[in-house]
Amino acid sequence: PDAIDLDVEQNVLTVKAERRPTQRGDGAEVQVSERPLGVFSRQLFLGDTLDTDKISAAYEAGVLTLTIPVAETAKPRKIQISGGSDRKELQA
Template sequence: MSDLPVRRGSGTSSLGRWPRTADPFEQMRELMGFDPLEQMERLMGSDRSWGLSFNPAFEVKETKDSYIFKADLPGIRDEDLEISLTGDRLTISGKRENEKKEESDRFYAYERSFGSFSRSFTLPEGVDAEHCSADLKDGVLNLRLPKVPEVQPKRIQVSGGSQDKGKVKA
């Protein structure tokens, strides 16, 4: 692993050729006895697993007969996901565990995020809580909340007086 190119933005650098002291954080630790990541950890109150904080993207849409929620949840297992509906409040929460890191591991990029998340949505009246369904496939959560039949829009025919035209009432 002597030549590992890392592309970020418009430039390319080959970090594998740099001496270990080229790491600005390591240089700062050596020169000042200061570790900025350690200071951030103290503020965040956790170990280095806080990453970039795991905040999954959601898509919410309404169809004529249901509300559809989709969320990108890569790396989340079924047993690490909890979905609850209480009244008009839908809560989706879960966690993605940090992978075990070896002491000898040397990262050139660490952009994946781990941790717990919780999202709550306030729903309009008329969700049929008894017939909700959810599946997690290929890292995408699909949640369907059907509307109760009374809430679904119904088309009402309008009849005009055109049928009575020309008729004479006695």
């Protein structure tokens, strides 16, 4: 988690991380590594209906999980219909 940086600016989420070589204390030397080392980043373009102020992130067992809630204004809501008591009835 210390090597991961998350930023949000104008509905663009940027995930930047650095993969460092693992330290071998027993004098072993790495000949081949299947995972690339270095800095990498990804950008995700977020929709206007997401609440970027409430993004949360968790890192567990090598997996970064982001939770991005939908903004309250974008959620569907029920609209009440007022009664028709103020309407005049037509007589045939």
